Amino acid sequence: MKSKSLRVLFICFVLPLSIFSQDKFTLRGTISDSNTNETLIGVTVLISELQTGTSTNEYGFFSITLPEANYTIQISYLGYKTINRSINLNQNLNLNFSMEESSESLNEIVITENVEKLDLKRPQMSVNSLSINTIKQMPVVLGEVDIIKSITLLPGVTNAGEGSSGFNIRGGSVDQNLILLDEATIFNSSHLFGFFSVFNPDAIKDLKLFKGGIPAKYGGRVSSVLDIYQKEGNSNNFKLSGGIGLVSSRLMAEGPLKKNKGSFLVAGRSSYAHLFLPLFDIDNSAYFYDLNTKLSYRINDNNSVYLSGYFGRDVFEISDSFENTYGNSVLNFRWNHLFTDKLFSNLSLIYSDYYYGLKLNFVEFDWNSGIQNFNLRYDLKHYLTPKLKLEYGLNSIYYSFNPGEIRPTTETSGINSFDLI
Known part of the structure; x- marks a missing residue:
């Protein structure tokens, strides 16, 4: 009897320990x-x-x-x-x-039950992830795929009004949204006074929209976070693509810096409707242009570096008396490093700039204003178990504000130089 009890104790205590120590x-x-x-x-x-x-x-x-x-x-x-x-x-x-990409031809679909089956893997709520292929299948405006207009088709998202590229999330206002392009802040997401967004669809790979429960790594926002990532470029073959629309045209070049290790991407876009205005004796003009760039290089299995940038401008002119220029500029250097098989890190050095300028020739002075953002981020992801992932890091942001600078343009101007503080 005693030996039988010892065997039971061995099975209950020793065997689980051996399994745990596997x-x-x-x-x-x-x-x-x-x-x-x-x-x-x-x-x-x-x-x-x-x-x-x-x-x-x-x-x-x-x-x-x-x-x-x-x-x-x-x-x-x-x-x-x-x-x-x-x-x-x-x-x-x-x-x-x-x-490898998969394409199939399907027969007609007959719906016999109204049952939606969802395979939920994570308890995160109010998050939408979209690939650029999905966005390109959505309705477009004037033949142009628009990132901002596309997300307004999602639940809880509405546009900011007619002729505006901003968006509202469940009652929040436009200025309560954080918009990121490759982790860099975009302060103004519109072109041509809101008819188009600043995001060239040819250069975009993926986006994620947080409508609630925003992760701490974004620093917090009242309404939402729109996180957009650019493509890295084709590291196998050189590719040239583009398109001609009713309002603007675009061209993108991508290819390998070193095959299977490094790649580049350059994408430009510009409107051209203003070129036809002189035909109708119209001196006014309104146009935009932007440029997306990205360099990627995989040093080895544990290290990869990325350099991405964006530059865009809008110009609105009324004869020779008024000119309004505004736009974003961003630059981001990233370094991915793998410390161990379970610890992934990303170091980002980010510069963002938004410029807004007015040239008022009829009153003989210029107005310039803007905001600059210098951001240092170091993020780490620790894959502890298949069901537990720990994310932590550091983030430091420095802002430089220029509320406004007024400068006379002629010696006869009645305006004195003045800086708003």
């Missing part, structure tokens, strides 16, 4: 598009045997720690072919995957 190893890697080598955001990585998994972050990186065993990995993403791979996880593995 060796565990980490599988990590990057998932990208096979044609362009663009990293893919939000790709699902599922471990079939354990019915657990993870997803790629904003830079296409994933990490998951599992007990030693043989597993079947299923990698899936909307619009791409699913990848199934068998692995023997007996050591830490670094596996990178390239996904």
